[in-house]
Amino acid sequence: xxxxxxxxxxxxxxxxxxxxxxxxxxxxxxxxxxxxxxxxxxxxxxxxxxxxxxxxxxxxxxxxxxxxxxxxxxxxxxxxxxxxxxxxxxxxxxxxxxxxxxxxxxxxxxxxxxxxxxxxxxxxxxxxxxxxxxxxxxxxxxxxxxxxxxxxxxxxxxxxxxxxxxxxxxxxxxxxxxxxxxxxxxxxxxxxxxxxxxxxxxxxxxxxxxxxxxxxxxxxxxxxxxxxxxxxxxxxxxxxxxxxxxxxxxxxxxxxxxxxxxxxxxxxxxxxxxxxxxxxxxxxxxxxxxxxxxxxxxxxxxxxxxxxxxxxxxxxxxxxxxxxxxxxxxxxxxxxxxxxxxxxxxxxxxxxxxxxxxxxxxxxxxxxxxxxxxxxxxxxxxxxxxxxxxxxxxxxxxxxxxxxxxxxxxxxxxxxxxxxxxxxxxxxxxxxxxxxxxxxxxxxxxxxxxxxxxxxxxxxxxxxxxxxxxxxxxxxxxxxxxx
Amino acid sequence: xxxxxxxxxxxxxxxxxxxxxxxxxxxxxxxxxxxxxxxxxxxxxxxxxxxxxxxxxxxxxxxxxxxxxxxxxxxxxxxxxxxxxxxxxxxxxxxxxxxxxxxxxxxxxxxxxxxxxxxxxxxxxxxxxxxxxxxxxxxxxxxxxxxxxxxxxxxxxxxxxxxxxxxxxxxxxxxxxxxxxxxxxxxxxxxxxxxxxxxxxxxxxxxxxxxxxxxxxxxxxxxxxxxxxxxxxxxxxxxxxxxxxxxxxxxxxxxxxxxxxxxxxxxxxxxxxxxxxxxxxxxxxxxxxxxxxxxxxxxxxxxxxxxxxxxxxxxxxxxxxxxxxxxxxxxxxxxxxxxxxxxxxxxxxxxxxxxxxxxxxxxxxxxxxxxxxxxxxxxxxxxxxxxxxxxxxxxxxxxxxxxxxxxxxxxxxxxxxxxxxxxxxxxxxxxxxxxxxxxxxxxxxxxxxxxxxxxxxxxxxxxxxxxxxxxxxxxxxxxxxxx
Numbered sequence: 001x002x003x004x005x006x007x008x009x010x011x012x013x014x015x016x017x018x019x020x021x022x023x024x025x026x027x028x029x030x031x032x033x034x035x036x037x038x039x040x041x042x043x044x045x046x047x048x049x050x051x052x053x054x055x056x057x058x059x060x061x062x063x064x065x066x067x068x069x070x071x072x073x074x075x076x077x078x079x080x081x082x083x084x085x086x087x088x089x090x091x092x093x094x095x096x097x098x099x100x101x102x103x104x105x106x107x108x109x110x111x112x113x114x115x116x117x118x119x120x121x122x123x124x125x126x127x128x129x130x131x132x133x134x135x136x137x138x139x140x141x142x143x144x145x146x147x148x149x150x151x152x153x154x155x156x157x158x159x160x161x162x163x164x165x166x167x168x169x170x171x172x173x174x175x176x177x178x179x180x181x182x183x184x185x186x187x188x189x190x191x192x193x194x195x196x197x198x199x200x201x202x203x204x205x206x207x208x209x210x211x212x213x214x215x216x217x218x219x220x221x222x223x224x225x226x227x228x229x230x231x232x233x234x235x236x237x238x239x240x241x242x243x244x245x246x247x248x249x250x251x252x253x254x255x256x257x258x259x260x261x262x263x264x265x266x267x268x269x270x271x272x273x274x275x276x277x278x279x280x281x282x283x284x285x286x287x288x289x290x291x292x293x294x295x296x297x298x299x300x301x302x303x304x305x306x307x308x309x310x311x312x313x314x315x316x317x318x319x320x321x322x323x324x325x326x327x328x329x330x331x332x333x334x335x336x337x338x339x340x341x342x343x344x345x346x347x348x349x350x351x352x353x354x355x356x357x358x359x360x361x362x363x364x365x366x367x368x369x370x371x372x373x374x375x376x377x378x379x380x381x382x383x384x385x386x387x388x389x390x391x392x393x394x395x396x397x398x399x400x401x402x403x404x405x406x407x408x409x410x411x412x413x414x415x416x417x418x419x420x421x422x423x424x425x426x427x428x429x430x431x432x433x434x435x436x437x438x439x440x441x442x443x444x445x446x447x448x449x450x451x452x453x454x455x456x457x458x459x460x461x462x463x464x465x466x467x468x469x470x471x472x473x474x475x476x477x478x479x480x481x482x483x
Numbered sequence: 484x485x486x487x488x489x490x491x492x493x494x495x496x497x498x499x500x501x502x503x504x505x506x507x508x509x510x511x512x513x514x515x516x517x518x519x520x521x522x523x524x525x526x527x528x529x530x531x532x533x534x535x536x537x538x539x540x541x542x543x544x545x546x547x548x549x550x551x552x553x554x555x556x557x558x559x560x561x562x563x564x565x566x567x568x569x570x571x572x573x574x575x576x577x578x579x580x581x582x583x584x585x586x587x588x589x590x591x592x593x594x595x596x597x598x599x600x601x602x603x604x605x606x607x608x609x610x611x612x613x614x615x616x617x618x619x620x621x622x623x624x625x626x627x628x629x630x631x632x633x634x635x636x637x638x639x640x641x642x643x644x645x646x647x648x649x650x651x652x653x654x655x656x657x658x659x660x661x662x663x664x665x666x667x668x669x670x671x672x673x674x675x676x677x678x679x680x681x682x683x684x685x686x687x688x689x690x691x692x693x694x695x696x697x698x699x700x701x702x703x704x705x706x707x708x709x710x711x712x713x714x715x716x717x718x719x720x721x722x723x724x725x726x727x728x729x730x731x732x733x734x735x736x737x738x739x740x741x742x743x744x745x746x747x748x749x750x751x752x753x754x755x756x757x758x759x760x761x762x763x764x765x766x767x768x769x770x771x772x773x774x775x776x777x778x779x780x781x782x783x784x785x786x787x788x789x790x791x792x793x794x795x796x797x798x799x800x801x802x803x804x805x806x807x808x809x810x811x812x813x814x815x816x817x818x819x820x821x822x823x824x825x826x827x828x829x830x831x832x833x834x835x836x837x838x839x840x841x842x843x844x845x846x847x848x849x850x851x852x853x854x855x856x857x858x859x860x861x862x863x864x865x866x867x868x869x870x871x872x873x874x875x876x877x878x879x880x881x882x883x884x885x886x887x888x889x890x891x892x893x894x895x896x897x898x899x900x901x902x903x904x905x906x907x908x909x910x911x912x913x914x915x916x917x918x919x920x921x922x923x924x925x926x927x928x929x930x931x932x933x934x935x936x937x938x939x940x941x942x943x944x945x946x947x948x949x950x951x952x953x954x955x956x957x958x959x960x961x962x963x964x965x966x
Binding site: 039041042043046047048049050051054055057058074075076077078079080081082083086099100101102103104105106107108109115116118125128129132133144148149151153164165167 | 526531532540559583585587589590591592611615631650
C-alpha cells in the first residue's frame with residue numbers, strides 16, 4: 001500500500017457536498033456548484049454556464065450535430081423574436097406557450113407597435129419561413145435545425161433542469177407526405193435514444209406521450225425517458241409529428257408532381273442542456289460528478305506525486321504526450337496530491353494517472369477509475385493501450401450499472417393499491433395498464449402523484465384492465481414522478 | 484472548344500442579379516438572396532440565415548474557436564438578459580447602448596419588477612460574474628468567450644451588415660496587470676487579422692480607434708479595417724482594453740501575492756456575422772458570390788455533362804470518392820448543365836469539375852476556377868493533386884487580388900482640398916495626418932463625409948501638419964466612408 005498521507009483523498013472538498021442519500025436535491029445543487037459547472041447570476045432564474053459545464057455541452061453538440069448531418073439535416077438560424085400575431089396563428093400552440101413567455105415591448109426609446117416574445121420554441125418562425133420557402137415538391141423534404149437559446153418564464157428554477165433560459169437544438173422538418181413525417185419523427189427519436197445510450201451511457205425508455213402530455217400543437221409526441229438515481233424520471237428528448245396542422249394554419253403548400261397544391265407534413269425535435277442534469281443524476285456519487293468517457297472534456301488527469309522530486313514532472317509531461325490521443329491534462333499546480341485527487345473526482349474525470357518517484361523507478365504508473373475507485377498498476381510501456389481499454393470498460397460499465405439501477409427500480413402495478421404503495425415507498429418507474437382516457441390520468445396524478453411518462457414502443461400485457469378505472473386496457477404505460 | 488449549347492452558362496440566373504457597377508447596394512442584396520444565404524423574415528430588421536449562409540458561419544466559428552483555444556480561451560455561456568440596474572453600472576457604457584436595446588417588461592402574464600434588456604453585448608454580465616468568481620491572483624487570468632446572438636435596435640438594417648439581431652462571439656478577459664490586459668488586447672486583434680488574411684483572403688489594416696470612435700467604456704479600441712469592392716471600409720473585428728474602469732464600477736478585486744487587494748484589468752473582443760458581408764463585398768462579382776476555398780462549405784462541385792449517357796454519373800460519383808479529402812458534391816439534379824454552372828457560380832463554389840462522355844473517353848476532366856473562370860483540362864489520374872494545387876492557388880490569388888485592389892484604392896491627402904477631391908471622386912481609404920483633436924474629426928465628417936477608420940500600427944509621416952486644421956500632426960490616420 002502507498003503510505004504517504006498526501007496521497008489520501010482530501011476530505012475537505014468531499015465534505016463540502018451533501019450525501020445523496022441525505023438530501024438528493026441538495027447533493028445535486030452541491031455538485032453543479034462544486035464541480036464548477038455553473039454559477040448563479042444576477043438575472044433571476046438564469047444561470048452562468050462555466051467552462052467545465054459548457055465543455056460538456058460542446059461535446060454533446062458536436063456529437064449530435066454530426067449525427068444529424070449524417071441524416072441530411074442542415075443548420076440555419078431564425079430570429080429570436082416572435083411577433084405576437086405570429087405566435088397566435090396556431091391555436092393549441094399559443095395556448096401552451098403564451099402564459100410562459102417573456103415579452104419585449106420597447107425597442108430603443110420607443111414602444112413597439114406590436115409586442116414580441118423571446119422564442120420559447122420556434123415552430124411559428126419556421127412555419128412562417130417555410131410558407132415562403134417551399135413552393136414545389138422539389139423543395140421537399142426540408143430538414144433544418146438550429147442551435148440557440150430559448151426562454152420560458154418558469155416560476156421555480158433549478159440549474160440545467162428548469163431555467164428561464166436554456167440552450168438547445170430544435171429541428172424543424174417539412175415533408176411531402178404524412179408517412180415521411182412519421183418516419184422522420186421516429187428516426188430522430190431513435191437517434192436521440194442511441195446517442196444517450198452510446199455516448200452518455202444513459203439507458204432510456206422509448207415511447208409515445210399520451211394526448212395529455214404531448215407538445216402544444218402536435219399530433220403525436222415521442223419521448224425518451226431516463227431514470228435518475230433518486231427514482232425520478234427525466235424527459236430527455238422529444239420528437240413531434242405535427243401532421244398538417246401547422247401547415248394549414250400557416251398555408252404551407254407545395255405544387256406536387258401531379259400539379260395539385262398540397263399541404264406539407266411537419267416534425268420538430270429537440271434536446272437541451274437538461275441532458276447535463278441527467279448525466280449528473282444518473283452517474284454522480286457522493287464524491288461528485290462521474291462523466292462517461294465519451295462525453296468528458298478531460299478523460300485523463302495525470303497527477304504527479306512528490307512533483308518536486310527529480311524527473312517526476314518531466315515524466316508527467318512525457319506521459320501527456322504518450323496519451324495525446326485522449327483528452328489529457330497534467331495537474332501541475334502547487335496543490336497537494338490529495339487535493340488534486342478530490343478535485344479530479346469532483347469534476348468527474350474518468351481516469352486519474354498517478355506517477356511518483358517510486359513509479360518512475362519501477363517504470364510504472366497507477367490508473368484510478370473514477371466510477372469504481374479501482375486502482376490498476378500498469379507498465380509505462382503499455383500505458384496507452386491500457387488507458388484506451390480502461391476508458392472503453394468504464395463507458396461500458398457505466399451503461400450497464402445505469403441499466404441495472406433502472407431494472408431494479410422499475411415496478412409493476414395492476415391496481416390502485418399497488419400503485420399507491422409503490423409511488424409512496426418505491427421511487428422508480430411503475431409499469432401499469434391504462435384504458436386511454438384522460439380522467440384516469442388526472443386521477444392518478446391527483447391521488448397517487450404520478451404522471452404518465454410514456455407508452456413504450458415495447459408494449460407488454462400486465463393485465464387486461466386499466467389500473468385506475470378497471471375498464472379494458474388499451475396500453476401499457478410507464479408512470480412516475482418526474483423532473 | 485466545347486460546342487454544346489447546354490454547356491454554356493445559363494443567362495437567366497445571372498441576369499437575375501444587378502451588375503455591381505450599376506448599383507452596388509442592389510448587387511449586394513441580390514447576391515445574398517440568390518446565393519441563398521438569407522431570407523427576410525416577418526420580424527422587422529431580423530433575417531433568417533439559410534443553410535448556405537449558416538455553413539459559412541459554422542466554418543468561421545470552427546476556425547476562430549480553434550485559434551482562440553490555442554491561446555488558452557475557454558467557452559462559457561451568460562444569460563441573454565441584463566437587468567437595467569446592471570446595465571447602468573458603468574456610465575459610458577450605458578450611454579452608448581441604452582438608446583439601442585430591446586426591453587423585456589413582461590414575464591408570462593405579469594409585469595417585471597425591473598425591466599431587462601436583451602444583451603447588446605455582455606460586459607456587464609461578465610463583470611457581475613467576475614466580481615463573484617475572482618478572489619485571488621490564482622484565479623487570473625480569466626480567458627472566457629461566448630458564442631451567442633445579440634440585439635441592437637437599429638433603425639435601418641441590411642443583411643449581415645446591420646441587423647437588429649446578429650450572431651457573434653464575445654471574449655471577455657480579466658488580468659492581474661495592465662500590461663497583461665494590453666498584451667491580450669493586441670494578441671486577439673492580431674489573431675483576427677491573421678484569420679482574415681489567411682482564411683478569408685481579406686487583407687486588413689490593423690490599428691487603433693480614435694477616442695471618438697472607441698467602444699463605450701473602453702480605454703482603447705483596436706480594430707481591423709477592410710476595404711470593400713466599392714471603396715467603402717468595413718470594420719471587421721475589434722479588441723478593447725478596458726483598463727480597470729469596469730473593475731472599479733463592479734468591484735472586481737483580487738488578493739495579490741503581496742496580500743493587497745487590487746483591481747483586475749479587462750479586455751473584450753468580438754467578431755460577427757458581418758464577416759459574411761465582408762466576404763461577399765471583397766470577393767464577389769457579377770456572377771455572384773466568390774468564396775475563398777478555406778471558408779467554402781462546398782469547395783468542389785462536380786457537374787456531369789450529358790449525365791444520362793452511360794458511365795457519366797458513375798464516373799462523377801467515383802470522382803467524388805477520389806476527391807473525398809475536399810468538401811465535394813455532385814450536382815446530379817435534372818437541371819441542365821448550364822443551369823448547374825450558373826448555380827455553382829452564384830453560390831461561389833471555388834472549383835467546378837466538368838465530366839462528360841468525351842472526357843470519359845479521354846480519361847480527363849475539366850476544372851473551372853470560380854475566381855478567374857479559367858478552364859484547365861487534367862488527367863483523371865492526377866485530378867486529386869491538381870485540385871489540391873488549384874484550391875491553394877485560388878486562395879493565394881484571391882488574397883493578392885484583394886490586396887492589389889486595396890493598394891489601388893488607398894490615397895493620400897495633405898490638405899482639405901485633396902481630401903474633398905478624393906472623398907468625392909475616388910472611393911477608398913484616404914491616408915492623412917491628424918492633430919489628435921475631435922473638432923477636426925467632426926469637421927472632416929461634416930464637410931468631407933469621411934470618418935476616421937483607424938490610426939494604423941504601421942505609421943507613416945506624410946506631412947507634419949493636420950490635414951484639417953494645419954496644427955502639428957500627431958498621427959497618420961486612415962479615413963473613409965464606412966458600412
